[in-house]
Amino acid sequence: MDDAQYLEVKNQVNKVLSINLDYYKEEQMKRRLGSWLTRSGYGDWDKYFEFIRTSEMDLLKFRNFLTINVTEFFRDKERWGQLEEKILPKLINDLPNKNSLGDGLRIWSAGCSTGAEPYTLGILLNELAPSKKHYILGTDLDKGALAKARDGGPYHIDEIKNVSEERRKKYFEIEKDKAIFKTSLLKSIYFKEQNLITDIFENNFDLIVCRNVVIYFKNEAKNQIYKKFFDALRASGILFIGGTEIIPRPNEFGFNSFGVSCYIKEKNL
């Protein structure tokens, strides 16, 4: 795809879906768009955009493809082990000293897709500190994904492959290859539509989980988001990112490394 064509596609995507592709890595996006158009069977972008304007369902598919909302419960199991055994117990332990808005933890799953990540956090908190009143926020720019999150699915059975038998019984209703999360069990989870690049964040979080979201963004966009995460955390709050992601110089943002894929806010900048 040449530059002029990419510019035109970006304009159309912005118009039709309100997604600004300027923040996404260009070469990667061009390649993905090229193979998407080939698979769609439409020879050119004008015809493709004409088509998706008439089909709500295909518009949704295109949006899902662009924003890549693949997720699952306990995604990268080992990393969640670290959260369960080290990070969450530390944060819970800090609770009595904290000048908090409630008596439990404030946690944000940024780019939560269809909700597997905030529900995974909910399961862990329900087991580690069930008597506290926690606040778990899940945000995403994808309305369709958020609607599914609010409904607790249905998730494909593969999306709960890392969930133990005991937890499956307790937290899910399973029928054939579909699993529905019992949302009534965890009342402290809230979902909100939000664009990480352009919107204002809530603050005073103990933990921000942002995994497999900024990997598609250009460095400037990533850095801008890490700065905003720093501001949204309380002092000594923790940022938990994806298993393949890394913040090369965390100190520049006021973070220190705190185990694999974890960073702690050490000082107010």
Ligand SMILES: C[S@@+](CC[C@H](N)C(=O)[O-])C[C@H]1O[C@@H](n2cnc3c(N)ncnc32)[C@H](O)[C@@H]1O
């Ligand atoms: C691959 S999913 C990650 C889901 C979950 N965090 C996980 O690791 O399982 C990426 C999600 O980021 C969301 N996303 C992409 N760009 C975003 C933006 N600018 N603001 C908010 N969410 C965004 C997508 O809609 C998608 O649901």
